[in-house]
Amino acid sequence: MGGFAQGLGVALGEHVVYGDDGQLLTSTLMDYHVPRADDMPPLVIESLHFLTDHNPLGVRGVGEGATGPPPTVIANALSDAFDGRLDIRNPVLTPERVYTLLREAKAVEATADRT
Numbered sequence: 001m002g003g004f005a006q007g008l009g010v011a012l013g014e015h016v017v018y019g020d021d022g023q024l025l026t027s028t029l030m031d032y033h034v035p036r037a038d039d040m041p042p043l044v045i046e047s048l049h050f051l052t053d054h055n056p057l058g059v060r061g062v063g064e065g066a067t068g069p070p071p072t073v074i075a076n077a078l079s080d081a082f083d084g085r086l087d088i089r090n091p092v093l094t095p096e097r098v099y100t101l102l103r104e105a106k107a108v109e110a111t112a113d114r115t
Contacts, residue, residue, distance in 0.1 A: 001043060003066030009035040011071035015092045085109070 013033030017025040026032040051058035071091035078098065079088055085108075086101045 001045065004043060004070060005035045005040055007067040007070030008040070009033070010067070010091055011074040011093050013094055015094055
């Protein structure tokens with residue numbers, strides 16, 4: 001669950017921001033959102049076991065495997081919701097970032113309509 005929360009944080013709020021002068025602007029938890037327990041959706045945890053033939057024990061490495069999927073799933077859902085019109089190249093999808101992506105897509109569409 002912790003890995004999932006970490007991945008959710010990457011997509012929805014954890015974003016280090018620096019000013020033009022190099023000053024860190026997200027230096028406190030008031031500016032840098034870390035998911036809390038009440039931010040988490042209900043989860044169902046399943047454990048799947050797949051042996052590997054890459055070593056005699058049949059085991060795989062371990063780690064925070066659940067951190068990667070949430071940003072990817074959220075980015076894909078956002079892309080699908082807007083029929084692929086958003087140029088999503090970063091897993092950070094804060095409300096401000098999504099708003100910027102929407103404005104950029106609208107500007108691109110307006111430019112295409114004029115040509």
